[in-house]
Each structure stands twice: as structure tokens, then as C-alpha cells.
Amino acid sequence: MIEECRDKQRQAEHERDYALSHQKKVEIPVEKPVLYQKCGNCKQTAYLKAKERYDTQREKLAGRYKAKTAIYEALMFLLIWYSVSTTLFQMIRSKIFISDCVVFFDxxxxxxxxxxxxxxxAGKNVAQVSNGISNPVVAGIIYWMIRILISGGCLVGVGILLAFIEIKIVGLYKKYCWDSITIMVILISMATAIYFxxxxxxxxxxxxxxxxxxxxLVYVGIRWYVRGWRETRGYH
Incomplete structure (x- = not known):
């Protein structure tokens, strides 16, 4: 009984394999539907007509936007130029502000x-170690070499440090404060300091x-704090 069932199973598997290996693949052509049929009275499709109207309207709106943007930028430039020029002229006339500038830079x-x-x-004091050399020529050469190295190295180091600080400040300014709000703050603070x-x-x-x-400095710190606060909460 078991052998008979196994024979039937093997025969069924053989017929299945034979059918899979000898079946024919027939390709049936299927017509794809055309989404946009042509109009009856013209050669263009409805889609092309709608796209043409959209492109025309988009170009008109883009032209209007560019014109308004140019007018706005021109007005802002004139306003800033007027504010800066009047503030600078008043600064030149302000004796108190000019005297404070002289004192500051002095x-x-x-x-x-x-x-x-x-x-x-400091370089001169360190170079005194050359006094212990008996040969005066060698002592003089070592003296000036030490003095130049100490003095020049310190001056170059201070210059590099100041340049690094300046680059960092400019980078923070560009990252957090490079906008019209900063210009307004500068103009208002300058006008306040000059007029009052x-x-x-x-x-x-x-x-x-x-x-x-x-x-x-306080303004940059506030903008930096607000930017960090907004970024930590996902507002940017």
C-alpha cells in the first residue's frame, strides 16, 4: 500500500516536471491606454495645451517676482546707504565720539x-646667556640670534593668536548674524551712541x-544662544 502511494507520488512529480520543462511561453500583445487623447479639432493634446498655459503663467509670475525683488533690494540699499551716510556725517560732527575713538585707538x-x-x-634678558662665551664674535652672534628668535617668535605667536581670534569671531558673525537684523542693530546702536x-x-x-x-559682543552671544536653543529643539 505504501509502495503504491509512493509510485503515484513519483509519477505525479514526473508529470509536473515534464509539464514545466515543455510548456510554451506565449506573448500576448496588450495595448497600453493613452492617457491624453488628441483633440478632435487640433493636432495638440489637451495635456500639451495645459502645460503650455502653465509654463506661460509661471514665466509671468517669475518675472513679476524678480521685478519686485529687485525693487525691494534697491529700496533696502538706498535706505541702508542713507542711514549709514547720515550716521557717519553725524559721527564726524560729534566731538565726544571722535575723542573717544582717539582715546580707544591710542x-x-x-x-x-x-x-x-x-x-x-625678555629676548634681551634671555640673550644674556651668551656672556659666558669667551669668544666675543661667537658670543655676539649667539646673542643676536637668541634675541631675534625670542622677540620674533613671541611677536609672531601673538600675531597668529590675534588672527585666529579674529577668524573665529568673523566666522561666528557670518554664521549667526549675517542678515538684515544685524545691520539694523549696528545702525541703531551707532545712532544711539552718536546722538545721545x-x-x-x-x-x-x-x-x-x-x-x-x-x-x-552681547548681540552675537544672544544670537548664538538663540540659534543653539532652536537647533536643539528642531526648529532649524
Whole structure:
């Protein structure tokens, strides 16, 4: 009984394999439906007509947008130019602001001179180790080499450090503050310091140019904090 069932199973499998190996593949052509039929009275399809109308309308809207954008940019440029020019003219007329600028840059120049003097003095003191050399020619060469290396190295290091700080500040400014809001803040802070400089100095004895730089520093810090706060919450 079991052998008979197995024979029937093997015969069925053989017939199945034979059918799979000898079956014919017949390709039946199928017509694909045309989505957009041609109009009866013209050669263009309805789709092409609609696309042509869309392209025409899009070009008109793009032209209007470009024209309005150009007008807006021109008005903004004129407004900024007028604000900057009037602020600069008033700054030139403001004796208090000009005197504060002179004091500010004079302080910076004095600080740089002091740093340079200390650097040269340090190089001179370190170069005194050449006094222990008996040969005066060799001692003189070593003295000036040490002095040039110490002084020049310190000055170059300070210059590189200042350049690095400047690049970082400019990078932060471009990343977080390079927009029209920054221009408005600069103009408003400059106008406030120039027009109300006398009242500011009577209330708060501070250099006006230093005050402007401090305001910009606080502004950059606020923009950096707000940008980071928005990025952490997925608003950007």
C-alpha cells in the first residue's frame, strides 16, 4: 500500500516536471491606454495645451517676482546707504565720539607698544646667556640670534593668536548674524551712541566705541544662544 502511494507520488512529480520543462511561453500583445487623447479639432493634446498655459503663467509670475525683488533690494540699499551716510556725517560732527575713538585707538596702540617692549626686553634678558662665551664674535652672534628668535617668535605667536581670534569671531558673525537684523542693530546702536553720547557719558562714564563693541559682543552671544536653543529643539 505504501509502495503504491509512493509510485503515484513519483509519477505525479514526473508529470509536473515534464509539464514545466515543455510548456510554451506565449506573448500576448496588450495595448497600453493613452492617457491624453488628441483633440478632435487640433493636432495638440489637451495635456500639451495645459502645460503650455502653465509654463506661460509661471514665466509671468517669475518675472513679476524678480521685478519686485529687485525693487525691494534697491529700496533696502538706498535706505541702508542713507542711514549709514547720515550716521557717519553725524559721527564726524560729534566731538565726544571722535575723542573717544582717539582715546580707544591710542590705548590699543599703547598696549601693543608695551607688549612689544616686554617681548624685546625678555629676548634681551634671555640673550644674556651668551656672556659666558669667551669668544666675543661667537658670543655676539649667539646673542643676536637668541634675541631675534625670542622677540620674533613671541611677536609672531601673538600675531597668529590675534588672527585666529579674529577668524573665529568673523566666522561666528557670518554664521549667526549675517542678515538684515544685524545691520539694523549696528545702525541703531551707532545712532544711539552718536546722538545721545553726551547723555550716555554723563550717566555711564564709558568709552563710546568700547560700548559699541561691547553691544555687538552681547548681540552675537544672544544670537548664538538663540540659534543653539532652536537647533536643539528642531526648529532649524
Amino acid at each position: 590705548t590699543i596702540a599703547t598696549f601693543i607698544q608695551n607688549i612689544a617692549g616686554l617681548t624685546i626686553l 553720547g553726551k547723555w550716555i557719558k554723563t550717566t555711564l562714564p564709558i568709552n563710546l566705541l568700547f560700548l559699541l563693541l561691547f553691544v555687538q
